[in-house]
Amino acid sequence: MYRYDEFDHAFVAERVAQFRDQAERRLAGELTEDQFKPLRLMNGVYLQLHAYMLRIAIPYGTLSSKQMRMLAHIARTYDKGYGHFTTRQNLQFNWPALKDIPAILEELASVEMHAIQTSGNCIRNVTADHFAGAAADEFADPRPYAEILRQWSSVHPEFSYLPRKFKIAVTGAEHDRAAIQTHDIGLHVKKDGNGKLGFAVYVGGGQGRTPMVAKLIRDFLPEEDLLTYTTAIMRVYNLHGRRDNKYKARIKILVHETGTEELTRQVEAEFAALKLSSEELKLPAADIRAIERYFAPPALAERADGWAAVAAERKANAGFDAWLRRNIHEHRHPDYASVTISLKGIGEVPGDATDAQMDAVADLAEQFAFDEIRVSHEQNLILPHVARADLKAVYDALVAIGLHTPNAGLVTDIIACPGLDYCALANARSISVAQEISTRFGDQRRQEEIGDLKIKISGCINACGHHHVGHIGILGVEKKGTELYQITLGGSADENTSVGQIVGRGFTAEEITDAIETVVDTYLANRADKSEDFLVAYRRLGAAPFKEALYGREVRAA
């Protein structure tokens, strides 16, 4: 993991002191809310329905046990005993008092964490594949590049007041688990024909009210040019991005209105000019390798004994067997695996973890996973490096804290934003819909019969719940004072990213779970065979059979 140097420590400590002073002046009435609001937002402090909300950055979703324990401590001491892991790999506390937030930030700084740039029109937390550094299908660990981007973008004077917020995601594997094509910039680490590392660069992806799939503007960018090229993109965006209309201010709109070809030309021209004028942004190989050393893989001893042990244990324990089928991901070392700790217990709130659960996961990471935890954008936790020989012990410990649900990637592994239960922007509830669908499909045999299926729910058009790229997406809106839910089908956020299509009129809160069941049953009735998952089947079948099943009489009448 990256560790703060003296400059990082000094910078974060200075920001805490600044915010303490700002909060004190606000509480003393020396600052008005208009003056204070941008300052609190720069430090991740929002005002939501019931209270303030503090969003804490978890860079590229990587946490140590010590950091996780601090989050548990904050939940217990300053909040209401739980935290909410988000689709941006961050953590939100829903109930902190403003007067306590400087103390919280000070506690976070003691474990090299902060809440800087988790709000505002700046470059937000850089996200990455949650199996980074562990996955068998990975070319290179994306986290060193994400860390370089984090350092470069932190309070970057030129890019702190962009037309709108800006999100960057990096993956180093062929299979995209970081949803890079739904980000303002998506970077795919790859090698050229000579084995040289670099990136495919995607620009202009995003969700919200105008969902767009990012466009590939460069097939291969040498790694030394990462910051120069990113700066070129940011400059073009900063200059031409719209500031007159916040709904048209994201770079996706600029790409769309300018055209990919012309925008690429502008970026390449700026890139060429930057390279000519200075080598300041060129990344020296030694610097990249120095950052990479922070992310050096742990020394993985041979643990071949795990294979036989796991085989024997799974025969004797059906729950463990199901968990192995769903929550284990192939590791680059055959004696190890990456474990998904589902924060999607049947009928539970997606992404929520109690302080006791956070502490227990920290213990597990320390004991079995080289002190490392990841947060996935799918709102689960990951232990990236676990010896197969230790899987049963990890499973047993998860059973003890109720985090053993074997549903990774299944119909109940639902992404949901906080929705109207917490969020000031929301128009409808998301969590309650997720809970009801989870309960309806909670039977393990049924879930596994359905197979891989991603349901994603947002409580407003801002799409924090990624509904546009759900295989089944659900968007909550408010119509005539009641909640109404629109269904989209066929979305995807992997290397074949697609935006789901609205299937028809919306459903009330009372109807939506039945409607989702109808969609799932239609898939089951029409799939070629069990190996054809929902998305593949939908792409083959199109929307017609689903529309017929949902609205038969209405469709025929029209």
Next chain:
Amino acid sequence: MKILTANRLVDGEAVWLAADHSWAETIAHADVAANPDAEARMEAIGAQSLAANLVVDVNFVDVELVDGRAVPIRLRERIRAAGPTNRRDLGKQAWLGAESAA
């Protein structure tokens, strides 16, 4: 009919303007404006409270009277008054009981 709501500056707690011009933690104590004059009076008090840094985000909420109680028309405001619908142990409902809070 309208009531005036805000969030308390120091801790963000949702509050409602009461008849005695204090900011109550429960909607049951909210003063109801039944005409434009009453709204104007409440708006002025809200502005004073904002200027005095007692509260932030001051807004009117449309309500209807149900069994003599002011009940917000929008679900959003009913959730604000009670707490998250998925966690009855949180928010005002945790100490008031969901029925009386909403």
